[in-house]
Amino acid sequence: MRRVWLVASREFLAAVANRGFVIGLLLMPAIFAGIVALMPRLMESPGEQIRGEVRVIDPTGQIFDGLRSALTTEAITRRRQESTRRVLENAPEAVRAVAGDSAGTAMDRALGTAPALTVVERPADADLQHEKSWLTEARPADAPRRLLVVVHPNAVVPKDGSTQYGTYDIYVPENTDERLETTFYDGFRETALSARVLAQKMDRAQVEAVMRIPRATSTTVALNAERQTNVRFNRTLPFVFAGLLVFGIMIGGQTLLTQTIEEKSSRVIEVLLSAVSPLELMAGKILGQMAVSLLVLALYILLGLVLLSSFAMLGLLDPLLIVYLIVFFLVGYLVFASVFAAVGAAVNEMREAQSLMTPIMLALMAPWLFAAPIGRDPNAAFSVAMSLIPPVNTFAMMVRLASTTPPPFWQVALSVAIGLVSAVAAMWFAAKVFKVGLLLHGKPPTLGTLIKWARIA
Amino acid sequence: MDSALMLRDVRKSFGSTQAVDGMTLTVPRGKLYGVIGPNGAGKTTCIRMIMSILFPDSGELSVLGRRSALEAKDRIGYLPEERGVYRKMKVGAFLIYMAQLKGLSAEDAAARVPAQLENMALPGTENKRCEDLSKGMLQRVQFIAAIMHQPDLLILDEPFSGQDPVSVRLLRERIEQEHRRGATVLLSTHVMANAEEMCQHVVMIHQGRKVLDESMSGLRRQFDARTIHFEPLDPDADPSPLRAVPGVERLDRHEGSFTVTLSDGIDPAGAIGRLAVAVAPARVELARLRLEDVFIRIVAEGAASSAAARALRADLQAPGAQGSFI
Numbered sequence: 001m002r003r004v005w006l007v008a009s010r011e012f013l014a015a016v017a018n019r020g021f022v023i024g025l026l027l028m029p030a031i032f033a034g035i036v037a038l039m040p041r042l043m044e045s046p047g048e049q050i051r052g053e054v055r056v057i058d059p060t061g062q063i064f065d066g067l068r069s070a071l072t073t074e075a076i077t078r079r080r081q082e083s084t085r086r087v088l089e090n091a092p093e094a095v096r097a098v099a100g101d102s103a104g105t106a107m108d109r110a111l112g113t114a115p116a117l118t119v120v121e122r123p124a125d126a127d128l129q130h131e132k133s134w135l136t137e138a139r140p141a142d143a144p145r146r147l148l149v150v151v152h153p154n155a156v157v158p159k160d161g162s163t164q165y166g167t168y169d170i171y172v173p174e175n176t177d178e179r180l181e182t183t184f185y186d187g188f189r190e191t192a193l194s195a196r197v198l199a200q201k202m203d204r205a206q207v208e209a210v211m212r213i214p215r216a217t218s219t220t221v222a223l224n225a226e227r228q229t230n231v232r233f234n235r236t237l238p239f240v241f242a243g244l245l246v247f248g249i250m251i252g253g254q255t256l257l258t259q260t261i262e263e264k265s266s267r268v269i270e271v272l273l274s275a276v277s278p279l280e281l282m283a284g285k286i287l288g289q290m291a292v293s294l295l296v297l298a299l300y301i302l303l304g305l306v307l308l309s310s311f312a313m314l315g316l317l318d319p320l321l322i323v324y325l326i327v328f329f330l331v332g333y334l335v336f337a338s339v340f341a342a343v344g345a346a347v348n349e350m351r352e353a354q355s356l357m358t359p360i361m362l363a364l365m366a367p368w369l370f371a372a373p374i375g376r377d378p379n380a381a382f383s384v385a386m387s388l389i390p391p392v393n394t395f396a397m398m399v400r401l402a403s404t405t406p407p408p409f410w411q412v413a414l415s416v417a418i419g420l421v422s423a424v425a426a427m428w429f430a431a432k433v434f435k436v437g438l439l440l441h442g443k444p445p446t447l448g449t450l451i452k453w454a455r456i457a
Numbered sequence: 458m459d460s461a462l463m464l465r466d467v468r469k470s471f472g473s474t475q476a477v478d479g480m481t482l483t484v485p486r487g488k489l490y491g492v493i494g495p496n497g498a499g500k501t502t503c504i505r506m507i508m509s510i511l512f513p514d515s516g517e518l519s520v521l522g523r524r525s526a527l528e529a530k531d532r533i534g535y536l537p538e539e540r541g542v543y544r545k546m547k548v549g550a551f552l553i554y555m556a557q558l559k560g561l562s563a564e565d566a567a568a569r570v571p572a573q574l575e576n577m578a579l580p581g582t583e584n585k586r587c588e589d590l591s592k593g594m595l596q597r598v599q600f601i602a603a604i605m606h607q608p609d610l611l612i613l614d615e616p617f618s619g620q621d622p623v624s625v626r627l628l629r630e631r632i633e634q635e636h637r638r639g640a641t642v643l644l645s646t647h648v649m650a651n652a653e654e655m656c657q658h659v660v661m662i663h664q665g666r667k668v669l670d671e672s673m674s675g676l677r678r679q680f681d682a683r684t685i686h687f688e689p690l691d692p693d694a695d696p697s698p699l700r701a702v703p704g705v706e707r708l709d710r711h712e713g714s715f716t717v718t719l720s721d722g723i724d725p726a727g728a729i730g731r732l733a734v735a736v737a738p739a740r741v742e743l744a745r746l747r748l749e750d751v752f753i754r755i756v757a758e759g760a761a762s763s764a765a766a767r768a769l770r771a772d773l774q775a776p777g778a779q780g781s782f783i
Binding site: 003273 | 508
């Protein structure tokens with residue numbers, strides 16, 4: 001046991017006390033936080049105001065005037081403010097609380113100052129080819145951007161016997177800022193909508209009122225409290241937890257694989273084997289990397305909790321979930337780490353590990369495929385089955401636990417038990433392969449070879 | 458006193474290859490044993506079985522009185538043939554780690570490191586990363602790792618491979634030092650010149666079988682009493698009186714010296730005296746035993762053709778091996 005401990009602590013220190021680890025995992029959240037802090041400042045530098053001339057050919061005669069007033073700088077600004085307000089209305093309460101008014105200004109800044117456009121009408125019978133050549137002419141410095149728009153004749157009133165409205169064709173010179181087209185579209189939409197409603201002899205405000213049905217926010221009724229359901233939070237949670245689980249397993253598993261291959265290829269392994277048994281070595285390595293994974297996981301959980309509490313959403317998270325995360329991490333890690341260790345011991349170099357790793361990687365990718373269906377329907381037959389089939393059972397059960405309708409406790413316990421049994425089986429298999437594989441250098445083994453080794457060892 | 462090492466009819470095969478075929482061997486405590494044989498003879502497989510890194514298909518073995526090396530790991534020092542280090546680890550940290558695995562406390566191990574490095578001509582390398590050391594230096598580090606915990610049994614698999622002559626001499630001194638301390642030493646080599654100068658006892662392995670198990674003094678008596686090197690004081694002296702000395706069977710002339718082959722049953726000590734009287738000698742001595750020759754002779758007695766013997770000799774001749782007189 002003392003030797004297992006020695007191997008484990010060396011593994012842990014070798015993994016943690018190097019520059020790559022510190023940069024990769026500890027600084028990542030710091031960099032992330034830095035970006036979050038810096039972004040608004042970067043956005044504060046206002047974008048250059050877009051100036052330009054828009055020529056419009058309007059055969060309907062009902063669009064141009066409206067278009068000109070909809071494309072004034074003031075009108076563009078007003079529309080932007082309106083849409084910002086709508087976005088914020090749909091945002092979760094916490095985001096609104098944090099962002100407040102500054103969100104609106106931040107968005108303005110991101111979009112830059114509203115463009116100053118000169119809108120010019122061209123005769124309805126103007127020659128299109130001739131007008132297009134205007135786009136390629138050398139431009140004066142004060143009106144550098146140009147658009148040429150041809151409104152469809154049926155943009156306001158459909159052709160007889162049709163309900164299909166037309167829109168417009170737009171011609172731009174090379175290197176046109178895409179935002180300019182969007183700005184134009186918004187203005188055209190506004191104008192055409194009003195013109196069409198007017199042509200139908202209806203009231204625009206009334207039409208909009210008829211069309212508006214805001215989505216209701218549900219209230220979750222629990223035994224002793226009611227709270228506003230946070231749909232987005234609930235939908236994200238299973239992904240986050242499945243992600244943390246896979247992430248934790250990958251960190252330890254990958255290092256285990258590369259470290260074992262390195263020990264083998266640098267021939268340090270036989271020196272070690274004179275002092276420790278293969279089983280002690282494997283156990284030590286698995287435990288050491290488990291500690292590394294736990295450290296990283298703890299760090300990320302902590303970061304997540306800090307974020308949640310800063311958004312005043314801490315209450316939405318059931319603390320028991322974190323306990324479950326650790327439990328399922330330990331079970332899942334033991335299963336996968338054993339296999340990683342076995343593969344590391346069997347191959348001579350990283351390249352040979354690829355083919356053996358494919359099934360393992362697929363199993364690790366599985367949560368991304370089934371997190372959504374299981375999260376939506378946590379107690380369906382599919383969900384229950386997945387949460388009992390190793391090696392994906394830990395992921396599936398984690399997703400179910402993080403969903404809105406957690407599974408009955410006996411299923412959780414059964415899943416853990418199945419996980420433990422498969423961990424023991426995986427470790428048994430790995431120990432055999434480890435013992436045989438460590439000293440063999442030769443042609444890369446296949447899965448069949450590994451199974452053969454497990455049988456003879 | 459019980460033996461340090463005992464193998465009884467140990468066999469091991471890999472697929473259809475019989476690597477070790479009925480090995481029986483006893484190494485008494487405190488001896489310096491050499492296991493010799495060409496590449497692929499089964500030396501490393503034997504040693505790995507002694508170390509319980511591989512397990513025999515059949516047969517029995519005991520190590521330091523235990524049924525397996527696993528029960529005596531902390532009292533064994535092992536330098537495997539395939540040896541490596543953690544490239545990123547510092548030399549001192551690596552040695553401390555290895556010594557800790559062998560049961561020393563961290564403080565105890567740390568206290569021993571500087572002196573051990575000094576002793577192996579590696580002073581001041583403690584805080585260097587292993588990858589910054591030359592291959593020869595790393596081999597010496599690995600040797601230290603094998604002896605740090607002062608083992609009762611030291612097993613060295615090809616300790617001299619890849620070493621320059623200066624390192625070979627240093628390593629030999631340290632191995633002899635360990636032996637004087639009281640450790641039983643078992644070393645394998647395919648360079649027989651090293652074994653014949655160091656070992657008290659040699660075991661020869663060929664194709665998985667033991668073909669010789671004999672002390673060096675016994676070997677000298679058995680194989681080599683008949684050849685004498687004779688260098689006359691006057692290089693131009695007439696050698697014919699030598700041929701007339703009783704017991705001389707053959708006389709071969711070389712550049713400035715002669716090889717005298719005695720007939721069977723002649724006492725070499727008396728013959729040396731008589732030769733010295735016949736012609737004034739600058740140097741007269743019994744030819745040094747060459748294990749390589751002994752080995753070839755033993756193997757050639759079997760079915761080996763002269764071509765096979767030549768191939769074997771090529772394999773056994775490592776850097777520094779000279780011509781032979783058989």
